Amino acid sequence: MSETDICIIGAGIMGSATAYYLSKITNKQIILVDQYNVANDYCSSNDINRVFRYAYGKDEFYTRLAIQSRKLWQQLEQETNLQLLIPSDLLLVQGTDKEWNMFNEESHKTLQKIGLETEDLERKQLEKRYPQFNAERAFTDPYAGILLASKALLTFASEAKKHGVKLIENMRATRITIQNDRPTIEDSNGNRIIAKRLLVTAGPWSNNFIRKNLVEMTPTRQQLLYFNPQDTQLYAPPRFPVFFADQFYGIPAAGTDAVKVSHMGRDTPTDPETAERSIDQEEVDACRELLRRFIPKLSNARLAMSKVCLYDMTRDKDFVLGHDPEESDILYGYGFSGHGFKFAPLIGRVLAQLVLGNEPGIDISRFNPDRNPTAR
Ligand SMILES: Cc1cc2nc3c(=O)[nH]c(=O)nc-3n(C[C@H](O)[C@H](O)[C@H](O)COP(=O)(O)OP(=O)(O)OC[C@H]3O[C@@H](n4cnc5c(N)ncnc54)[C@H](O)[C@@H]3O)c2cc1C
Incomplete structure (x- = not known):
């Protein structure tokens, strides 16, 4: 059994980006867990490239998010001296x-x-x-541009590790329980991690952890x-x-x-x-x-x-970001609906702030975990 301040289930681009931003703004202990290795063949984030774009039809909201996200990609490139976004x-x-x-x-x-x-x-x-x-x-x-996806994923994960995040690969969380008021994850071998805050960024596997009444995926x-x-x-x-x-x-x-x-x-x-x-x-x-x-x-x-x-x-193709309405120490980032990669640094930064109990810095009401996805 181990105890930590923050545990993240899922080291895809969203979990890794969140771990990276957390590691830059807090000294809290952070554990990032994946059922396989980082950049495994099954996750949605591991591919040679992904599209970056401002074009979002009439949905100016996402265009404006992309404008913010581009700046963060550029910051990451400067910080790491790596090219991750090729303009096009x-x-x-x-x-x-x-x-x-x-x-x-x-x-x-x-x-x-x-x-x-x-x-x-x-x-x-x-x-x-x-x-x-x-x-x-x-x-x-x-x-627009081409994001070098696997490279970006490995960059977030390795930078997070450099800043003190503990990465545990090949640990498959089988369930989340609440023990002594703390979210706890368990694997099938009985290993447990007890955390003060738990973030689920399990991509297409997120249904294993979503409670009833949250946005379906x-x-x-x-x-x-x-x-x-x-x-x-x-x-x-x-x-x-x-x-x-x-x-x-x-x-x-x-x-x-x-x-x-x-x-x-x-x-x-x-x-x-x-x-x-x-x-x-x-x-x-x-x-x-x-x-x-x-x-x-x-x-x-x-x-x-x-x-x-x-x-x-998700039915409305909007993301799900935020606290569990019943267990506020559990948070979610899922439902990226085939268009999340370009926003990964922005989402990572938002989730990091939410995990720490801070304001997210952007309006995320559209991403509410218990919204009605047929209402828009
Ligand atoms: C074919 C395709 C094309 C896309 N094209 C674009 C594009 O051009 N532009 C764009 O912006 N977006 C695009 N996207 C979307 C983008 O890639 C995804 O939104 C993003 O990669 C999702 O990242 P994630 O971290 O949420 O999920 P994932 O990358 O799937 O990561 C989830 C991780 O959680 C781990 N996990 C799951 N269950 C457990 C468990 N029980 N215990 C421990 N670990 C667990 C998994 O092993 C995995 O590593 C595309 C997606 C796909 C599939």
Whole structure:
């Protein structure tokens, strides 16, 4: 049995970022626990790259969070002398999907509305700027970029360790109990950690710890495909952008020599324990078809790598951040709904403040753990 001031279940990007910010602002004892190793193959945070963007349709709230988060990524880069965010345009390509065309156009309008740069490119301009693309029209988000995801995760975890956080790998918390008024986690071997404050950042496994009446979360299975172009330079930043087109997105060859292509979010529920971790041929065909339409020269590129990864979806796609309404020493950070990575430093900083009983520094009412997710 061990005792600590703060225990965090889950060393994905959210748990690791929180541990990092805590370690910078408090001398309290912090234990970060993971059922596997940091950057294990199953967690949602461990992949070569993730999209950073300001474009959020008409949802200015997330655009403003992204503006704040970008500054924190830059601070982390300066502090560690590592590049984690590679700047890139996000090209919002107009296709045939009305909903996504609307998202693109509204993103453009929101950026304009808050005085940020954004362009509306007609075919000729697009051909000149990004000749790889075939489309009538596209908008740009010039504040976007590619986050080197695994590198960022390992950076947060190792910086947290450097600042005194104790990392316990291969300990699977099987339940949370309250003993002598203290949240306590146990594993199946009877090991226990008693904490003054407990934070659950268990990603798609969070349902194992969520009490009744809190916002529900559904893990869903997503497939990621990496296509290896013959001329990598033509598909690397800054010559090739991050792109959104008709429910799919792509990430240039950054952190790897292949272009990542994926659907924005398949909604088939899955169980993180039994999820099928290899991809389906239909998904390969769907990605190639998308490429044939919008980036024809990439459509026959070799499939170099693939990965299955889980989203932790809430119904309203908003995150869950805050105290358990009944046990205020237990806190949650889950439900990042396939778009949390870009906000990791901001979320880590917010959760660190909440764990210490401080004001979060931003308005998090939208992320309330006992909100009604169908109300918005
Ligand atoms: C395919 C895919 C693409 C994405 N693309 C983007 C993108 O482009 N941009 C963006 O901003 N976001 C993106 N996201 C979302 C982002 O990656 C996630 O929101 C983020 O990684 C979630 O991090 P997390 O720390 O909450 O969860 P995880 O990374 O899953 O970490 C949870 C950790 O908890 C551990 N754990 C679970 N249960 C236990 C237990 N009982 N005991 C101990 N440890 C436990 C797990 O082993 C795991 O390491 C994407 C997500 C996916 C899946």
